[in-house]
Structures are given as structure tokens and as C-alpha cells.
Amino acid sequence: MKDYKGFENKSVVVLGYGKSGKSAVNALVTLGANVTLTTNEVFSDEESEQKMNGWGVEIVDGHHPIHLLNDADFIVKNPGIPYSIPFLVEATERNIPIVTEVEIAHLLSEAPIYALTGTNGKTTCTHLLGEMLENGGSHPILCGNIGYPATDAAMEATPDDTLVMELSSFQLLGTETFRPNIAVITNIYEAHLDYHGSKEEYKKAKLRIFENMTADDLLIFNNNQKELLEGQDISCQVQYFDIKNKADAYSDGEYLIVHDEKIMPIDELVLKGNHNIENILATLLVAKAHGVSDEAIIKTLQSFGGIPHRLERLGTVNDVTYYNDSKATNNLATSFGLQSFTTPVIWIAGGLDRGQSLEDLKPFTAHVKEIITFGETQRKFVELANELGIQVETTINPNSAIALAQAHAVAGDTVLFSPACASWDQYKDYERRGDHFKEGFSQLK
Structure with missing residues (x-):
């Protein structure tokens, strides 16, 4: 590690406490900064709280009070926190540098x-x-x-x-x-x-x-x-x-x-x-x-076969093959998945509604026989299916969707979970969403 002095004795606000926030606090303390951690959630990690208190880190949880900006030289924010929140809008007006870890x-x-x-x-x-x-x-x-x-x-x-x-x-x-x-x-x-x-x-x-x-x-x-x-x-x-x-x-x-x-x-x-x-x-x-x-x-x-949650082949049950493509969080990624199959496809999709149209997916639905949809965007997928004349069902989540897909699938079909949407309406990340789908697959008989 370089002997970097730029944060020494500086007042730094770490905004948000995920993996990146925890890492940032650790690094900044090591670099001699005076650190304040602020998080919207109630801080419940007692072991980490005791450790950070020992380092001299002030923890402000449940909100982001504006007065923390009065002495702040830098803000290190969780990447997912938008710049539009009042705390960061005010920080920008005060010309306080805002960086990620x-x-x-x-x-x-x-x-x-x-x-x-x-x-x-x-x-x-x-x-x-x-x-x-x-x-x-x-x-x-x-x-x-x-x-x-x-x-x-x-x-x-x-x-x-x-x-x-x-x-x-x-x-x-x-x-x-x-x-x-x-x-x-x-x-x-x-x-x-x-x-x-x-x-x-x-x-x-x-x-x-x-x-x-x-x-x-x-x-x-x-x-x-x-x-x-x-x-x-x-x-x-x-x-x-x-x-x-x-x-x-x-x-x-x-x-x-x-x-x-x-x-x-x-x-x-x-x-x-x-x-x-x-x-x-x-x-x-x-x-x-x-x-x-x-x-x-x-x-x-000659050996690399891809990564989990990206067109991950889970296996075959009753001559129906199941794929987990939870990492497909947008239209383009899902179009790649849909293009990969020439067999009849039961397509499971849905998730966070970011305002994105599904129009771009229409050319890739030739082999789709049914859409099973969940989450905030399910209305959009129902409309897409109706426009294309494809059978459609709604359900709660990917785990319940896989059981529904099995009930409708016949030998030779492919069940493709490729959501075309982010996971944050129901899950903390696409990995947990994909794991929930895989849990459903493990229950199939």
C-alpha cells in the first residue's frame, strides 16, 4: 500500500455502510482521517460498532443530518446512493468533494x-x-x-x-x-x-x-x-x-x-x-x-465456461432444461439469452421498474411459448405477451415462477430465467435473486 498522506487529519464522512462503506472506513482510519459514518439504517452490527468506536469513528445512524457537512473535507459515498438526496445536493452546493471508495x-x-x-x-x-x-x-x-x-x-x-x-x-x-x-x-x-x-x-x-x-x-x-x-x-x-x-x-x-x-x-x-x-x-x-x-x-x-447467474445451466428435469440468467438486468443482456435457444422457451422475467421499454425485446421472442412474470414490471411483461399473442402468467417471485414453469413445460422445452430488470424491488442483488431461483430448481421432481 502506498504511503498516501492526502487524508491525514482530514474530516471524512462515509455515507452508507455496505461492503464498500466498511472498506472505506477501514482504509481512512489507517490513513489518519477523522471519520464519521452515516447510514439511513439503524446500525445493528455491535461488533463493528465497538471496533469503530475504538478507532474514534463517530456513527450517526437512521438519517443523514446536514450538520455533518459543516466540517467535512470529503465524502466517500456508497455507489448506489443517488446524488439527488438532500445531503449530497447540499454537499455539492458547498463544493465538498464526493467520491466512491x-x-x-x-x-x-x-x-x-x-x-x-x-x-x-x-x-x-x-x-x-x-x-x-x-x-x-x-x-x-x-x-x-x-x-x-x-x-x-x-x-x-x-x-x-x-x-x-x-x-x-x-x-x-x-x-x-x-x-x-x-x-x-x-x-x-x-x-x-x-x-x-x-x-x-x-x-x-x-x-x-x-x-x-x-x-x-x-x-x-x-x-x-x-x-x-x-x-x-x-x-x-x-x-x-x-x-x-x-x-x-x-x-x-x-x-x-x-x-x-x-x-x-x-x-x-x-x-x-x-x-x-x-x-x-x-x-x-x-x-x-x-x-x-x-x-x-x-x-x-478451453476450460472457462462462464460465471454463476449468467446463462448458467442448472440441469434437466423430465427432459426440460433450466437456465439461470439472473445477471441479465437489462434488455440487451436478456436478448442474448433469448437468442441462445431454438427450442420452445418458457421465459421468466420481471423485477425493478426503471422506466425502460420492452420494445427492444420483441425481435427475440420467436421461440417463446410462454412468459411468466413477477415484480414491479409484471404489467409491462403482460402487455408485451398480449401484443405478441404469447401465453402469460403472473406470480410472486422467481422461486414460485419455476414451479409454475414446470407445470406448463413439456419434454424438449427450455425454461429461461432472464429477468431483463434489476433485482432491487425484491432482492438486495441479482445473486440472491438467482439463488432463490436455484432453490426452486432444487425442489423440482
């Missing part, structure tokens, strides 16, 4: 940072890159949006490690000096409009990833969205990936090709689907820049 991680890390973001594919790329680096003899530490706080990783890392950091738009919006050595943007589509307000603001948040990068750094970008970089002030090197057209990494339909070198045949990949080939191509550019051997790359690609 990713900013602290950058200031502390002795290890190089490879940062990955995008509307879809970033988690797959993060895990895939981690395996490639490990198979190549390096020591990656996966962190960020995948669950292990970036600040914890930065405090742990040595110069011989590599931080492989998945980042959301929420996290990136709270950065000021953050500078990765390599950045990947898999794609940018409409998402999180309830938080950002518009696609343009969402795009701006994503593009912050390369804001401070220099000529020594590398940005990897989707060639099919090259126009999104027009007018941007880019000081770093840029490489492109493309599933069809020639680029720094591309596919000719038979092989994966990087810098004009054939890496391996596509039919040897375990990870299937065109969207995953795009993910692989983006990851290959990072691995090559890092110096991973072709042997290690091929070994990884």
Missing part, C-alpha cells in the same frame, strides 16, 4: 490496475481475465463491483500483483483522479436511467474510466461503437475488438485473431454465443498487453 483504491494501490466496465459483459471479462493472468503465472486480485471492495484489494496488493477491477457507472461517477493502466469498455447501451437520468449522463459516467489515462496507458473499446468516442479528449492508446470486422482483435468466423495472429479455432471455445466471443476478444487484448502466453490463453478458453 474506488478513488481511494487508486490512491493506495502499488499494483497496476486493469479496470473493466460496460453495460454487459464486464463480469465475464473480469473473471476470464483473472483466469488468463493466473494461468499465465501472474497474481490477479479480482475486486470492485464483483463483491470484493477495491480499497481492500488495494491495501492487500503488492507491486507484483494486478488489480482486475470491475467497475459500474455508479462507482466511476465518484472518481476524480482514478487512472487505470488498462481500461476496457465492453459496450454502452441504455441502462440505469433511474439513477443517471438519461443515456447521455450514463455514457459520460462510463467514459470517465479513461479521463486521466496517459500515453503510457491502454483503452480497449468496442469497434461497433467507435462513434461514442468522437469528440472525446483521449490521451491514451486505443485498441478495438470486433466480432466480424477486422480490428486489433476480431473473429473471421473460424478463428480468434489478435494483432493479425490466429489464436485458436472458435469451435474449441467452451463459452458459447456471439456476445461471449466479443467478451473474449476484449479480454484477449488485455492478456496480450500483459504478456500472457498463447498457451495460457488457450488453456483458459
